[in-house]
Amino acid sequence: METRLRAALPDQELLKLYEQMVLSREFEESCAEQYTKGHITGFLHLYSGQEAVAVGATAGLHKDDYILSAYREHAQAIVRGADPRRVMAELFGKSTGICKGKGGSMHLFDPDLNFMGGYAIVGGQFPIAVGLAFAAKYRQEDRIAACFFGDGAVNQGNFHESLNWARLWELPVLFICENNFYGIGTEVHRSSALASIHKRTCGYDIPSEKVDGMDVIAVYKAIKHAAEKVRETSHPYFIEAVTYRFRGHSMADPAKYRSAAEHEIWKSRDPIPALGKELVAEGITSSDHLAEIRDKCLVVVQEAVKFAEESPWPEDSEVYNDIYV
Amino acid sequence: MTSMSEMTYRDALNLALKEEMRRDPSVVLWGEDVALYEGSFKVTRGLLAEFGEERVRDTPISENTIVGVAVGAAMGGLRPVAELMTVNFALLAMDQIINHMAKIRYMFGGQTYLPMVVRMPGGGGSQLAAQHSQSLESYFMHCPGLHIAYPSTPADAKGLLKSAIRDNNPVIFLEHELLYNSKGEVPDDPDFLVPFGRANVVRTGTDVTIVAYARMSILALQAAAELEKEGISCEVIDLRTLCPLDTETFIASARRTGRAVVVEECWRTAGLGGDIAHRIHEACFDSLLAPVRRVAGLDVPMPYSRKIEKICIPQAETIADAVREVVSRKS
Numbered sequence: 078m079e080t081r082l083r084a085a086l087p088d089q090e091l092l093k094l095y096e097q098m099v100l101s102r103e104f105e106e107s108c109a110e111q112y113t114k115g116h117i118t119g120f121l122h123l124y125s126g127q128e129a130v131a132v133g134a135t136a137g138l139h140k141d142d143y144i145l146s147a148y149r150e151h152a153q154a155i156v157r158g159a160d161p162r163r164v165m166a167e168l169f170g171k172s173t174g175i176c177k178g179k180g181g182s183m184h185l186f187d188p189d190l191n192f193m194g195g196y197a198i199v200g201g202q203f204p205i206a207v208g209l210a211f212a213a214k215y216r217q218e219d220r221i222a223a224c225f226f227g228d229g230a231v232n233q234g235n236f237h238e239s240l241n242w243a244r245l246w247e248l249p250v251l252f253i254c255e256n257n258f259y260g261i262g263t264e265v266h267r268s269s270a271l272a273s274i275h276k277r278t279c280g281y282d283i284p285s286e287k288v289d290g291m292d293v294i295a296v297y298k299a300i301k302h303a304a305e306k307v308r309e310t311s312h313p314y315f316i317e318a319v320t321y322r323f324r325g326h327s328m329a330d331p332a333k334y335r336s337a338a339e340h341e342i343w344k345s346r347d348p349i350p351a352l353g354k355e356l357v358a359e360g361i362t363s364s365d366h367l368a369e370i371r372d373k374c375l376v377v378v379q380e381a382v383k384f385a386e387e388s389p390w391p392e393d394s395e396v397y398n399d400i401y402v
Numbered sequence: 403m404t405s406m407s408e409m410t411y412r413d414a415l416n417l418a419l420k421e422e423m424r425r426d427p428s429v430v431l432w433g434e435d436v437a438l439y440e441g442s443f444k445v446t447r448g449l450l451a452e453f454g455e456e457r458v459r460d461t462p463i464s465e466n467t468i469v470g471v472a473v474g475a476a477m478g479g480l481r482p483v484a485e486l487m488t489v490n491f492a493l494l495a496m497d498q499i500i501n502h503m504a505k506i507r508y509m510f511g512g513q514t515y516l517p518m519v520v521r522m523p524g525g526g527g528s529q530l531a532a533q534h535s536q537s538l539e540s541y542f543m544h545c546p547g548l549h550i551a552y553p554s555t556p557a558d559a560k561g562l563l564k565s566a567i568r569d570n571n572p573v574i575f576l577e578h579e580l581l582y583n584s585k586g587e588v589p590d591d592p593d594f595l596v597p598f599g600r601a602n603v604v605r606t607g608t609d610v611t612i613v614a615y616a617r618m619s620i621l622a623l624q625a626a627a628e629l630e631k632e633g634i635s636c637e638v639i640d641l642r643t644l645c646p647l648d649t650e651t652f653i654a655s656a657r658r659t660g661r662a663v664v665v666e667e668c669w670r671t672a673g674l675g676g677d678i679a680h681r682i683h684e685a686c687f688d689s690l691l692a693p694v695r696r697v698a699g700l701d702v703p704m705p706y707s708r709k710i711e712k713i714c715i716p717q718a719e720t721i722a723d724a725v726r727e728v729v730s731r732k733s
Contacts, residue, residue, distance in 0.1 A: 143478075176511030186510035193477060194510060198501045204467040205502065208474020208482075215430065215456065216479060235497070238464035242471065245462065399512030400546055402570040 080359040085294050086136075088361050094136060094293050095356060095367065098128040098349050100374040101152035104161060107378045108151070108168060108182075112328050116386070117168045120197075121182050122149040126323035129348035130255050131156050131225075133296025134318075138223055138251075138304055143193050143209045145202040146225040148183035149322075150195035153225060157192045159185065165381035171388035178391045179399065191220070199260075200226065200233030207239050210248040214311060221249035221307045223300075229260025231274055240281040243313040250313040251303055252283075255290065261326040262334040275317035283313050290320030291346045321346075405590045412582040414556035415445045415521075418563035419483065421592045423453050426481060429567060432459040433468060433485030433521075442487050443523055443582055465491045469498035469520055473506065473572075476518040481567060489524030489538050489576060496541075503572045504547030516572040519563075525578040525617060525667055526704050526715050535704035535711075537668035539615075542574045543644045543677075549598055550644040552576040554619040556586040558642055561596025569598065578617045599646030603655070607637035610661040610725050613652045613678055615641040618665040624718035625725060634729055644674065652678065653685045660691040661728045665721055670698035692731040695724045 082091050105123040112121050124131065131152040138144070146153045151168075155161055159175060167174030168182050176186055183197040193209060196202040206224035213220045230236055231254065243250045254274050258265050266272040275285040284306070288299040296318055303314040321343035325332035332340075353367045409417070423429045435442055437450040437460040450458045461468050465486055472482040486492050492499065499520065507515050526535035542550050549571045553559040559577070566573040588594075604619060605626050614622040619640035626636035637659055639652050656662040662682050666675040679694040700714040 174511070176509065176513065179511050180509045184509040186513055188513050194506070196502070198497055201470075201497060201502055204470020204498060205474035205477065207467070208471035208476070209478040210474070211471060212475045212478025212480045215475075222474075235464075235466050235470065238462065238467035239470070241462055242464065242467055246459075399508045401549070402507070402515045 082294060082355055082359050082361060085298060090136070091356060091361060092370070094132050094297070095349070095352050096370050096374065097132045097156045098293060098352065099371050100161070100377060101128045101131065101155060102349060103371070103374045103378045104151060104155060104381070107382060109324070109328065111168070111382060117182070118170070119181050120148070121328045122326065123324045123328070124149050124152040124322070126343065126347070127255060127257060127290065127320045128152060129293035129296050130253070130290045130318045130320050133293040134223065134253055134300040136297045137300030139220065141191060141218070141220040142304070143191050143206070143213070143220060143222040144225070145193045145206045145209070145222065146195050147199070147202065147227055147230065148195055148197040149227070150185055150225070151182070154185040154187065154192050154195070157187070157190045159187050159190060159192060161377055161381040162384035165385040166388045169385040169388070170390070171385055172391040172395070173384070173388040177395065200230040200235050202226065203235045203239035204242070206250050207243050207248055210243065210250045211246065214248060219308070221251055221304060223251045223253060223304070225253045225255060227260065228254060228256040228258065228265050228274055229263070229268065231277060232268055240278060240283055240313070244281045244283050247311050248313060249307045249311045251300070251307050252313060252315045253300070254315070254317045255320055256317050257320050257322045259326070259334070261330065275315060278315045283315050285315035285317065287317045287319060290318030291348045291351065293348055293352055406587040407590055408585055409556055409588050410582065411553070411556045411559045411584050412443065412445055414560040414588045415563055415577065416447055417588070418560045418567070419446065419449060420452065422564055422567040423449070423457065425592070428479065429481045429483060430457045430475065431483045431485070432461050432471070434461055434463055434487045436460060436485050441485065443579065445577070446485070465494040466498050469495040469503060472518045472520065473498060473503050473516060476516040476572070477506070477514050481517045483519045483521060483567060486520060486522040488534060489522040490534055490536050492522055492538065499542070499548070499574070500545050504545050508547060515570050517570045519566045519573045519575050521575045521577060523577045523579045525580060526699070526711065527580050529706055529708050529711055531706040532703035537699060539576060539644055540668050540672065540674040543674050547572070548645060549573040550576065551598065551642065552578070552616040552644060553642065554581065554616050554640050556584065557588045558596050558602070560588050561594055562642060565595045565598055568595070576616065581617055581620070584620070596642065598643045599648055600642065601648035601651040602640040602642055603637065603651065604640045605636060605638040607635035607659065609635045609659055610637070610663060610729055611652060611655040611659045612636055612638045612663045612665060612721065612725065613641065614638065614665040615644065616667070618667055618716060621716060621718045622665055622721055625721040628718065628722050629725055634725060636725060649681055653682060656682045657686045657689045660689050662694045663697060663721065663724045663728055664694060665697045665716055667699055667715060669701050670696065671701050673698050692728045695728050697721050697724045
């Protein structure tokens with residue numbers, strides 16, 4: 078009898094998804110601790126709760142595909158392959174950071190991984206993703222641009238400009254909306270005339286679908302299918318992944334606009350234990366092994382913190398570097 | 403002897419685009435009405451026919467995305483040249499220009515670069531009223547991370563645009579609408595470049611230094627010719643690029659002449675002339691025989707009526723008056 082997980086991916090791949098979600102969660106929870114200690118400063122937007130989206134989506138893409146995101150992007154970078162030590166060092170503002178400590182939490186970037194950046198102006202990444210897709214198509218490269226954004230971004234003008242443009246020029250862009258229901262404290266139905274976000278693409282003749290963003294397998298399958306469509310047709314596609322952030326918008330936000338009951342419902346749908354349970358139920362692994370995976374991730378995160386702590390600050394002279402070529 | 407051809411500022415820009423597109427297949431061009439319609443000011447005439455619709459593309463009226471798509475394309479290995487129909491519409495693209503184009507290299511720790519150009523015609527004097535007559539060069543100049551060119555002659559138009567396209571930094575390329583029909587000798591050499599950051603001493607003189615750019619350089623030269631008849635010898639410096647800014651040339655000149663007038667078309671308040679005048683004061687204080695004078699656009703939204711529009715924009719005569727005042731001051 079075929080089971081749901083095994084029908085989707087080989088065992089090792091399934092375990093990798095689990096590990097990536099755990100690593101993302103532990104990394105974020107460690108960030109919260111380091112923020113409280115004053116080691117991480119500035120804005121800090123954590124991804125806890127949304128892991129199934131970054132992990133499932135990345136698994137559904139090719140390594141050559143471009144990924145762009147907003148400012149809640151630690152997990153997307155790490156899952157893509159960014160060294161957690163260099164990401165943590167970036168958050169600490171150290172010279173060993175992935176962007177030499179110049180970008181911080183909101184501006185991770187690694188061109189070797191085709192991770193083309195975290196952008197902190199809501200929706201700023203839309204036209205850039207379109208431009209990368211144009212360059213790929215013009216240069217006849219086999220790659221698409223995957224553009225992550227939140228539900229709040231769909232009311233920006235450049236969301237509409239970019240969807241229109243991507244369809245008009247027939248560009249390979251996969252738009253991935255992480256609908257966690259809140260743009261800071263404003264719930265979707267209070268900001269969007271049409272709260273069912275994926276339906277908004279009809280004005281641009283872009284196919285779209287909604288997927289359960291708390292289910293890593295569902296996200297993986299939806300993104301894989303969508304990415305194949307984009308690759309085949311060189312037309313954009315749109316996925317709305319319905320998810321939830323377990324923390325506030327940023328560390329400065331106690332999230333008082335959400336009820337405890339609502340929070341509990343979503344916590345009960347935590348994508349990590351959900352996958353763990355299914356892995357055990359299908360006989361793919363044991364709960365002991367899952368605990369070992371978690372321990373392994375904790376070590377990676379501890380090493381990242383140690384690396385960040387011990388890394389040097391940027392030299393003052395660094396301030397003038399990298400403005401111009 | 404370099405071979406030269408006489409042509410307009412418009413045709414010099416057109417030639418620069420053609421030469422660079424012939425030279426480098428990664429140069430692509432887009433903007434509102436640039437392809438089929440051949441540009442609102444006809445700068446892109448003939449480009450669609452020669453290079454085809456993959457490289458020369460009309461866009462929706464979406465200025466922020468016109469720039470943003472160029473940012474992405476530049477990051478993806480192309481050399482896009484985006485046209486905004488006028489500088490006034492750049493205000494709709496300021497998020498991509500200031501928050502993205504100017505910042506991406508820095509905030510990503512120097513791991514990428516943006517070899518792109520955003521061309522935009524601008525300036526006043528055509529009775530187009532408040533929303534279509536602006537000079538926004540100071541807005542761009544205020545923000546680190548951008549290169550800014552603003553040519554005054556057909557030769558500079560060609561040489562600076564070619565340099566802009568070959569530049570690995572993002573370039574704001576301003577063109578003055580009233581200069582499109584101006585004519586001049588332009589080198590035929592397809593590798594003729596005017597380097598950024600080198601001002602042009604377009605007239606040498608001994609009594610006063612006039613620092614200007616774009617159309618204001620042309621007016622400054624007219625003023626200098628008039629003042630020569632009165633026995634006043636003006637040195638006129640055309641900045642050519644506002645970033646990098648060739649401070650050395652105008653500071654050395656002002657130190658020599660002891661007097662300076664800075665001319666800008668943009669509004670006076672917080673305009674670039676204040677910055678340049680301050681640099682001269684700071685560097686040349688002991689050599690100056692008079693305070694540096696500024697000639698600038700009036701601090702008003704541009705009126706339509708040509709009678710009153712004229713007084714809002716510096717003219718050759720207002721520049722000449724400022725020079726007379728600076729020169730008449732006894733040290």
